[in-house]
Structure formats: structure tokens, C-alpha cells
Amino acid sequence: MTRIALEIAVDGPAGARAAFEGGADRIELCQALAATGGLTPSGATVDAVLAVAGDPERVAVLVRPRVGGFVYSAEEIALVAADVSDVVRRGAGAVVVGALTADGAVDLRALERWREAAGDADLVFHRAIDTVPEPAALVDALVESGVRRVLTSGGAARSIDGIDALRALVAAAAGRLQIMAGGGVRVEDIPALTACGVEAIHLSARRPSGDAAPSGPGGGSTGFDVTDADIVRRADAAVHGRS
Numbered sequence: 001m002t003r004i005a006l007e008i009a010v011d012g013p014a015g016a017r018a019a020f021e022g023g024a025d026r027i028e029l030c031q032a033l034a035a036t037g038g039l040t041p042s043g044a045t046v047d048a049v050l051a052v053a054g055d056p057e058r059v060a061v062l063v064r065p066r067v068g069g070f071v072y073s074a075e076e077i078a079l080v081a082a083d084v085s086d087v088v089r090r091g092a093g094a095v096v097v098g099a100l101t102a103d104g105a106v107d108l109r110a111l112e113r114w115r116e117a118a119g120d121a122d123l124v125f126h127r128a129i130d131t132v133p134e135p136a137a138l139v140d141a142l143v144e145s146g147v148r149r150v151l152t153s154g155g156a157a158r159s160i161d162g163i164d165a166l167r168a169l170v171a172a173a174a175g176r177l178q179i180m181a182g183g184g185v186r187v188e189d190i191p192a193l194t195a196c197g198v199e200a201i202h203l204s205a206r207r208p209s210g211d212a213a214p215s216g217p218g219g220g221s222t223g224f225d226v227t228d229a230d231i232v233r234r235a236d237a238a239v240h241g242r243s
Helices: 013-022 043-053 074-090 108-118 127-131 135-144 159-173 187-195 229-239
Strands: 005-010 026-029 059-062 094-097 122-125 147-152 178-182 200-203 206-208 225-227
Touching: 005 013, 005 178, 005 229, 013 026, 013 043, 013 225, 013 229, 026 043, 043 059, 043 074, 074 094, 074 108, 094 108, 108 122, 127 135, 127 147, 135 147, 135 159, 147 159, 159 178, 159 187, 187 200, 187 229, 200 229, 225 229
Parallel strands: 005 026, 005 200, 026 059, 059 094, 094 122, 122 147, 147 178, 178 200
Antiparallel strands: 206 225
């Protein structure tokens, strides 16, 4: 029986430390997670998280140049390629990317360039796949592009509501790449998600930090979220069938 992996989305070394203390197998590193869904982190942040992880295979780094949709210009594709090269040079074991054409197909041109930039690192396709009506129809193109796992909610706001699509993705993948359920995942959802055949579970395991220091008119909303090791522990128990 395949061991199901637990991945936690974090935005820095403190989050990575909490995730690993809670039992996570790996982390996905990004910046501005709560506000944007995640953007490319700084090089210094990547270095700090890799030092906490101790093993590059435990770290996937999101490379996303801006908020919004996933149809990218040639200039943006080049920027992502440069960031992918930098992240891999720093030692990350995987990079998380995603690009689509205007008609909802996989942007093979972008993925080919990013695959080359990633070298031996794993290429992960993110929730750009959740913007298309039939995500399972993209699986063959992703496999051919060298993608090794896909993060998806099955097209739903919350993964638990996309179980039928997740099951279809697992069937379409047929073991050629890993399907990882992620998007609005709560601990209580995990048994049903693992039962549908996915090989990994992804969640943010966040809670409010409690920080109430004023951010002023130029600092955005007050407060921020942190990774909660206790939520990670409960997720780990759920993934592995422990009460």
C-alpha cells in the first residue's frame, strides 16, 4: 500500500519548523499565502527553510510571479524560468508552477522551458488545473511535460467538494504522476480524501498569530497567520489512520 504524504503550505522558516515538528513529510514554501494564494518567496527565505528542512526533498517552492490567472506572457515565462533556476540552485527538491493557454490547455511551451530550468528537481503543477472544466483531460499533457505531481482541489473551492473529480484525476494519472488533494482541506476531511485514492494531502494548517500591532494605512490588514504544529499533528494522524 502506498504511503500517503502530508504536505503543509508555509511562508517561512518558523512555519517549516512547526510543520516538521507536527509530522509533515514535506512543505510547500511561498509568500503572501493568505492574501494571494501564494507567490514566489525570496531567495533568503528559500535558504532559511532549506536549513530547517535539512533535506531538499522535503521542500517544494512555489514559483508564481503575480496574482491573477495563469496565462503568461513571454516575459513572465522567462521570469519564472529564472526563478526556477535560482530556487533549484539554492537546493530545493521541487518547484511548483502552472501555466495555461487562453483556451484552457496546458501551456506546453512554458512547461518545457521550466522543466529544463528545473534540472533534476521535481516539477509540480499547481491549482491552475482547477480553473478548467475537465481537469482530468490535462493529465496526459502534464505527464508528457515531465510533471511529477499535481496539486488540485478537483476544481472545487474545497477539496472535499471535488472528490468525484479527484477520483477521475487519480484514474487518469494511473500512477504516472502523483495526485495531491489540496484546497480548503480541514482535518476532518482527510479520511474521505485519502479514500478516493489521492497519494498526498496538502493543507496550510494555519491559525491567527494573535498579533494586534497596528499596520498603518500602508501595511495592509492587521495581524497575520502562523502554521500551527497541533493542526499538523492532527492532520498527520488523520492521514495515517490514527485517532
